Amino acid sequence: MAQFSSELDGVLAALADPTRRAVVRRLGGGPMSVGDLAREFPMTLPSFMKHVRTLEANGLVRTVKSGRVRTCELRRGRLALVDDWLAEQRRVWEARTDRLERLVTDPKEERR
Template identity: 65%
Template sequence: MAQYSSTLDGVFQAVSDPTRRAVLGRLGAGPASIGELAAPFDMALPSFMKHIGYLERSGLIRTRKTGRVRICTLERGTFDLIESWLGEQRSIWEGRTDRLERLVTTGTVDKEIPA
């Protein structure tokens, strides 16, 4: 229901777990219910639901409930956060010092999406 703000922290954390990456892979092929998503894993449902929770809070997926079934869909746009961070990193290597200056003075390279 609520729109979760996607942060690099949250996205990278979400994606650092193999179970969650597998779920993202599956959802890349199209929406699926919790039950379908959970099936391949030898894990109790409540445990699996925690993973879904992280993915949703990170903004990488969205879910909606229809009847007694919850359907999950991929939020492809959120992956751009990762890509743009990679790009920034590489642009630093290239020696574009404009951004570097800010980095040295503020000690951060974070770029968060506006809520």
């Protein structure tokens, strides 16, 4: 995956895949083994495992192996990164509408 300029890159890229989003959703209901998860998707286990690894590499999921079973658990906190970015965008946008507001109510306020 090259290397991300920010963690958000990886998190968003990880979520930009329907299989991986489905896994996140499924794990929202509680931990599950790789095998149980995989059974719900139309692809081979090795292919599926790559998705799990991607999610793990980007901190969206934690996995532990006990015996021959690897269990996956959602790391909800990670989604906050996305939330935060969205919130920032909203702030940027609001700062702008504020400027427009001021411009309308008091035209000479404009600068730059």
